[in-house]
Amino acid sequence: MPEGSPKTPAKSAAKRPSTAKAGLADEVRKALDADIDRLETGSQMWSHLTLSQRATLMERLASSVGAVAEEWADTAAISKELEPGHPLRGEEWLSGPYGTLTALEAYGSTLRALAAGASPLNAVKIDTAAGGRTRAHVFPLSRVDSLLLSGYTGEIWFEPGVTQRDARESAGLAQLTPSDSGGVGLVLGAGNITSIPVLDVIYELLAHNRVALLKVNPTQDSLVPVFERALAPLIEPGFLKIIRGDGAVGAYLTTHPRISHVHITGAATTFDAIVWGPSKGAGSAATTKRRRENKPKLTKPITAELGGVSPIIVVPGEWSDADLKFQAEHITTMRLQNSGHNCIAGQVVIISRDWAQREDFLAALRTAYDAAPRRSAWYPRSNEKLETAGSTYPNAHWCAGGTRALIEIGADDDASALETTEYFAPVLGVVALTGNGQEFLDAAVAHANDKLIGTLGANVIIDPRTLDTLGDNFEQSMADLRYGTIAINAWTALGFLTPTLSWGGFPGASLEDVESGIGIVHNALLLDRVERSVVRGPFRPFPRSVGAVMRPGTFSVLPKPPWFVTSRTGAGVSEGLTRFRIDRNWVGLAKTLAKAFGA
Incomplete structure (x- = not known):
């Protein structure tokens, strides 16, 4: 939930500490501080939007993402050394614009339900899973999803002790108190899958009422112009700022006093370096001492989606x-x-x-x-x-x-x-x-x-x-x-790509032992106390x-399935499915499905 309201830009500037030791040029620090100034103003504006206005914003985002979908997929494919005509280029359609479009649609439905005074779970079947856990059957929720992913289903299992009533009443997270501000969050984007940083930014906004400063991973630098056009409806009013930068930029921002929260997608070693400090070389002795005394270097909340085996x-x-x-x-x-x-x-x-x-x-x-x-x-x-x-x-x-x-x-x-x-x-x-x-x-x-x-x-x-x-x-x-x-x-x-499912490590991780991360993302029904997703x-x-x-x-x-690396028609089918999400052209979809049977 929100960690507090941001300061006004004027007061923040007056109290801003020196950043001379941050290892950055003055003009870089000033530019980053100015970005945070604008985001703080945007945070105030976000808190005044109604739920219906936020739902409309999701629709605008879907239009702007659709407008750059082909460029997005092509740029991503080129950056990953997939030449034109490569049979695996469809991966970049599915894991980029397709995943983003389905998420925006699902978030829009949730916001419209909340705006009407209903729980996002009202139309969802809820029963009991193993161990007496409450379970919500959150996929498919539409005939389109049933058609495009025939035979696939998805469930949210809540933590033990959560009742059906608890699940319904708490669905909505920060959108239950839309005027409460979560401040400015820092999102350290992933470098492998192109929809990850975009989806993380949207979750910050809707699950926490937190505007975002997104630092992209250097592997995705070529996508920044595409992201800026795709996410223009968030950037223009000051709900998002996208930046490039090296480790020094990330280090400056993670400790910035006006960043209220950090979210990272990456490796556990990177997480530990942010929270505790370097594990090798200069500063490692101080890191060991902080761990021994359980005094993290990072003093603000952090969530993370990390990997594993x-x-x-x-x-x-x-x-x-x-x-x-x-x-x-x-x-x-x-x-x-x-x-x-x-x-x-x-x-x-x-x-x-x-x-x-x-x-x-x-x-x-x-x-x-x-x-x-x-x-x-x-x-x-x-x-x-x-x-x-x-x-x-x-x-x-x-x-x-x-x-x-x-x-x-x-x-x-x-x-x-x-x-x-x-x-x-x-x-x-x-x-x-x-x-x-x-x-x-x-x-x-x-x-x-x-x-x-x-x-x-x-x-x-x-x-x-x-x-x-x-x-x-x-x-x-x-x-x-x-x-x-x-x-x-x-x-x-499939759990990652299904927006109504949650994504993150199993509950129980800590700063001392982060495992595969802390917290969840995606979760477009905005459900609380989620334990896991089952596909x-x-x-x-x-x-x-x-x-x-x-x-x-x-x-x-x-x-x-078109995502199989052995599918002969995966590239064309993945592109066709994405285009259907954009234009809802049923004739085009019929041609795409016919092509799928040639796999």
Whole structure:
């Protein structure tokens, strides 16, 4: 909730402390201070907007984002070394403008409901999940979503003790008190997925009534002109300012007395450096002392979305050859989308050593991992990460001409490096445990909880027959899995892209042990006391999903999803879906869906 109202610009300027030691030129400091002056004025203006006016603002943003969507996707693709015609350019449509447009639409619906005096949850089915938790079925909420993501569903699980009445009455967060100001927040943007900084800014505004100073990651500098046009409806009235800058700029702003809150998307090491100070070199002794005395260097609130090592739990069952191939491509996508530069990229596949089809599965995985389209590891220091993996695991399989590593941990091998190092690069590992059925699932959940660092997201793949056999025990296992997003027969990235779901680490992290972060984002229904999101998808694509109509499982009319790195038509379909979100042209959508069946 809001941490207090900002000072007026005049009073703030009078009390402004010296910044001579900040390591910045005077003109840079003055420019940053002037930006904060304008944002403080914008904060006052924001507090006077009605909920209906804010809903209209979301519509204006959708129009301005739509106007630059093609340039956004093209600029992002070029910055990631994806040349025109590359089959993976569709990733930049989905993870950039598409994700932003769906979020704006969902936030607009929430604001209109609140403006009418209703809870955003009034039209949402609420029931009980494992462990007695209150659960809201927040996706799909429209026929369009049901059509575009046929077979996929999403749930919010609230923290234990939250009742249905609590959930409904608290939905809205800061928009329940729209005139209260949260001041000026600093958003330190991510460098990998282009919608992240934009969505973080919108969440600051709506969840906390906080205007934002957005410092983009240097990897996204080329997108700043696009962002400035896309977000002009926020920039013009002073609700947002976008800046570039190096670490010195970030250091100055995080300690600025008129920044009320910091939000970062990045690595735990960066978070720790902001909160405690440098861990190496000059200043490290002071950092150690601060940690020992539990006196953080940062004295203002901070939230964070950080990464980790994400598991992919493969529950043994009886799979067809087509199942093996499809799920191998599914797992390959979890690792190789965006060349593995994702905080939510699957990194450790957990399988059963006793699974009768273990070798068949591994053979399919090797084939899919090697055959996926080649691309560069473009993120800074990626080659170092790959070299580290190769040095630690000299028996790794190097696929696609040596550009990606597949590490199969043997019975006598040490998996600790694989399980505690977020490679943020195309490195995929396989770890085998004993058991079948519930015995294996219990062991896999415990292994993921206790051996893998991070709590951001976990993936579980299970066929319909096995799911039916496990019954309620499976749901209890999901409750025991301590991750902020769980994807069952889906990838947790669907949780990221679904605006009515929450995104962030599992509750319980602290400044001392930040794990995968503190707080959540996205959450377009503005729900309070969220524990996790759960995504469910089809084990089989259409037409093989037809069998799910007659037995437990999920039916879908979708063929291979366009986000699969192995989709032949993914680029065109992803662009077409985004254009439909912009123009609602049903003829164009029909052509896009027809193209999808050529995947």
